[in-house]
Amino acid sequence: xxxxxxxxxxxxxxxxxxxxxxxxxxxxxxxxxxxxxxxxxxxxxxxxxxxxxxxxxxxxxxxxxxxxxxxxxxxxxxxxxxxxxxxxxxxxxxxxxxxxxxxxxxxxxxxxxxxxxxxxxxxxxxxxxxxxxxxxxxxxxxxxxxxxxxxxxxxxxxxxxxxxxxxxxxxxxxxxxxxxxxxxxxxxxxxxxxxxxxxxxxxxxxxxxxxxxxxxxxxxxxxxxxxxxxxxxxxxxxxxxxxxxxxxxxxxx
Amino acid sequence: xxxxxxxxxxxxxxxxxxxxxxxxxxxxxxxxxxxxxxxxxxxxxxxxxxxxxxxxxxxxxxxxxxxxxxxxxxxxxxxxxxxxxxxxxxxxxxxxxxxxxxxxxxxxxxxxxxxxxxxxxxxxxxxxxxxxxxxxxxxxxxxxxxxxxxxxxxxxxxxxxxxxxxxxxxxxxxxxxxxxxxxxxxxxxxxxxxxxxxxxxxxxxxxxxxxxxxxxxxxxxxxxxxxxxxxxxxxxxxxxxxxxxxxxxxxxx
DNA sequence: TGCAAAATCGAACAATTGTTTGAATCGTTC
DNA sequence: GAACGATTCAAACAATTGTTCGATTTTGCA
Numbered sequence: 384x385x386x387x388x389x390x391x392x393x394x395x396x397x398x399x400x401x402x403x404x405x406x407x408x409x410x411x412x413x414x415x416x417x418x419x420x421x422x423x424x425x426x427x428x429x430x431x432x433x434x435x436x437x438x439x440x441x442x443x444x445x446x447x448x449x450x451x452x453x454x455x456x457x458x459x460x461x462x463x464x465x466x467x468x469x470x471x472x473x474x475x476x477x478x479x480x481x482x483x484x485x486x487x488x489x490x491x492x493x494x495x496x497x498x499x500x501x502x503x504x505x506x507x508x509x510x511x512x513x514x515x516x517x518x519x520x521x522x523x524x525x526x527x528x529x530x531x532x533x534x535x536x537x538x539x540x541x542x543x544x545x546x547x548x549x550x551x552x553x554x555x556x557x558x559x560x561x562x563x564x565x566x567x568x569x570x571x572x573x574x575x576x577x578x579x580x581x582x583x584x585x586x587x588x589x590x591x592x593x594x595x596x597x598x599x600x601x602x603x604x605x606x607x608x609x610x611x612x613x614x615x616x617x618x619x620x621x622x623x624x625x626x627x628x629x630x631x632x633x634x635x636x
Numbered sequence: 637x638x639x640x641x642x643x644x645x646x647x648x649x650x651x652x653x654x655x656x657x658x659x660x661x662x663x664x665x666x667x668x669x670x671x672x673x674x675x676x677x678x679x680x681x682x683x684x685x686x687x688x689x690x691x692x693x694x695x696x697x698x699x700x701x702x703x704x705x706x707x708x709x710x711x712x713x714x715x716x717x718x719x720x721x722x723x724x725x726x727x728x729x730x731x732x733x734x735x736x737x738x739x740x741x742x743x744x745x746x747x748x749x750x751x752x753x754x755x756x757x758x759x760x761x762x763x764x765x766x767x768x769x770x771x772x773x774x775x776x777x778x779x780x781x782x783x784x785x786x787x788x789x790x791x792x793x794x795x796x797x798x799x800x801x802x803x804x805x806x807x808x809x810x811x812x813x814x815x816x817x818x819x820x821x822x823x824x825x826x827x828x829x830x831x832x833x834x835x836x837x838x839x840x841x842x843x844x845x846x847x848x849x850x851x852x853x854x855x856x857x858x859x860x861x862x863x864x865x866x867x868x869x870x871x872x873x874x875x876x877x878x879x880x881x882x883x884x885x886x887x888x889x
Numbered sequence: 890t891g892c893a894a895a896a897t898c899g900a901a902c903a904a905t906t907g908t909t910t911g912a913a914t915c916g917t918t919c
Numbered sequence: 920g921a922a923c924g925a926t927t928c929a930a931a932c933a934a935t936t937g938t939t940c941g942a943t944t945t946t947g948c949a
Contacts, residue, residue: 412896428781430683434937444898449938451896480888490881497885505889526829528681528781565830565839566864573826576779577818586818598886605882607873611819614871618863628743629858632750633851635733636726636758665926687907697928702908704926 413451415441420462425519429459429529456531463524463535466513470521471543473502478546491554492616493609499547500574500608504601515588522578525571555616563616570612666704668694673715678772682712682782709784716777716788719766723774724796726755731799744807745869746862752800753827753861757854768841775831778824808869816869823865 419441423432434455438445452458477498486494507517525536552563578584587607591600672694676685687708691698705711730751739747760770778789805816831837840860844853 431781433935435935444896445937446899446939447897455937477885477888481885484888487881487884490878493878493881494885497882501885501889526779526781528684528779561839561842562860564835568833568835569826569830569864572829573822576825576829577822580821582817582821586814589814601886602879602882605886606879607815609882610871610873610875610878611822611868614867614869615864616867618867620860620863622863625743625746625863626855626859628740628746629750629855629862631740632730632734632747632754633854633858635730635737636754686905688905697926698907699909699929700927708907 412441412443412447415443416448416451416458417462417465420458421466421513421520422516424459424462425516425523428523428527429532459532460535463532464539466517466520467524467536467540469512470502470506471540473505474499475543475546477502478550482550486554492551492613495547495550495554496609496612497605500605501601504604505597508597508600515584518578518584518587522575522580525575526579551616558616566616569615574612665694665696665700668696669701669704669711670715670718673711674719674766674773677712677715678769678776681776681780682785712785713788716785717792719770719773720777720789720793722765723755723759724793726758727752728796728799730755731803735803739807745804745866748800748803748807749862749865750858753858754854757857758850761850761853768837771831771837771840775828775833778828779832804869811869819869822868827865 416437419437420432423436423440426432427436434448435445437458438447441447448455448458452461478495481494481498503518503521506512507515509517513520524532527533548564548567551567552558552560555563558566587604591603594600594603669690672690673685676689676693679685680689687701688698690711691700694700701708701711705714734747734751756771756774759765760768762770766773777785780786801817801820804820805811805813808816811819840857844856847853847856
């Protein structure tokens with residue numbers, strides 16, 4: 384019952400088209416498959432998650448996946464886009480609002496970083512969206528090595544990505560285009576693999592634990608995350624004293 | 637001929653125990669398998685590289701892998717350790733030398749970063765060690781999702797890792813232990829996934845291109861890499877002006 | 890209640906995986 | 920040149936993968 388509701392609420396868009404199960408103990412097969420897929424994907428990734436593992440976890444017949452979703456890829460595409468579409472919509476919405484209002488001249492970079500990551504933090508606090516596991520899911524998705532997953536993410540969210548790249552370019556005019564793209568790459572890769580790892584997420588929730596309410600919590604996490612990322616984006620190169628220090632190391636090699 | 641020599645020189649330790657092939661056109665099977673394995677691993681990773689793909693690429697019989705190496709895992713373990721053992725030895729040697737001499741008080745962090753990455757740059761310039769592809773290999777290895785690869789790297793190089801963590805902790809005493817560990821995680825994850833991606837490596841070789849000799853080249857790359865990483869490690873959190881800027885973003889959400 | 894559509898089921902499919910087998914071949918040594 | 924160990928080979932192995940089939944059951948509506 385409560386179980387049914389909770390699972391179904393993960394994928395509200397699907398619920399509409401589903402028949403209400405008359406039998407109370409029985410959860411809609413489609414919903415159970417989606418939930419099991421997401422759970423196993425977070426643990427094992429796309430390639431290493433077999434349809435048999437999914438259907439066993441969901442307690443449904445093996446053939447149910449192909450019957451309801453067509454193929455493994457279509458199933459995973461649905462799971463991924465279900466979660467990520469709303470996230471990215473919220474991201475650009477926030478970016479639009481910030482650009483309309485105008486950034487703090489002093490802290491544009493920090494504000495852009497906050498804009499990128501706040502929606503994820505908010506979704507992560509919503510149990511209907513996966514709660515704590517949402518960040519894990521996010522990390523998995525962006526770190527997954529399967530060509531299918533990578534192409535899906537690249538195709539579907541390329542437009543939003545360039546929006547942020549352009550915004551950062553405007554905020555960091557002294558940075559060469561290729562230098563900026565390298566550092567943003569850096570930033571996103573670091574974030575996604577960090578989210579995928581257990582200990583890093585524990586640390587973040589530890590940071591948030593000292594806060595009173597939800598807004599406090601987000602502010603605390605962003606206050607820790609922002610400066611670290613901004614520090615790497617704003618770093619100046621080629622200072623002569625640094626050059627000297629590096630040459631001291633090279634002397635030993 | 638030249639092909640044979642080149643392949644063999646990738647794995648000099650094995651060459652000793654191998655019989656010299658009398659037939660000139662014939663390259664030692666073991667060596668060809670190792671070279672093919674490395675090539676395909678860089679492209680597809682551990683899981684997605686099948687023994688049939690390896691043996692076809694190497695032009696040898698399928699059974700040759702199990703005959704010469706025992707299993708797929710033993711083969712990959714050999715390929716990985718062949719490349720990484722010398723790298724990590726050189727890393728700690730350099731760290732030892734730097735610690736004996738004493739760091740620049742002002743730029744300890746930059747020097748530590750240089751110590752971590754200089755050996756990889758030097759190996760990447762050695763054609764016998766894989767040349768340009770060595771960095772790609774490194775990125776693949778540390779980003780590979782297979783439990784086998786991850787455990788191998790963790791077990792074998794855990795000791796060296798803690799050496800560097802301790803050194804960084806000493807250089808950044810104001811940073812809480814868990815904060816430091818998060819940021820180092822960040823740094824290494826970013827580096828490895830950046831190395832694995834084609835465009836980032838192109839960028840680095842573009843930076844190096846303007847230099848005259850090898851030492852110049854390493855200095856140029858480290859001068860670009862160091863400040864970015866050091867910037868993220870040294871970032872201060874909780875500055876009130878930043879807090880205000882972040883809250884301006886939260887107001888829209 | 891009866892009927893047609895939807896859903897579930899067990900079973901098998903073809904393809905791929907790593908591994909093993911036994912015979913054939915090669916290379917060295919006596 | 921014979922003999923013996925090392926190596927190579929084609930073939931098959933068992934296990935796993937995604938997918939499909941046809942029969943059976945369940946469901947919603949008349």
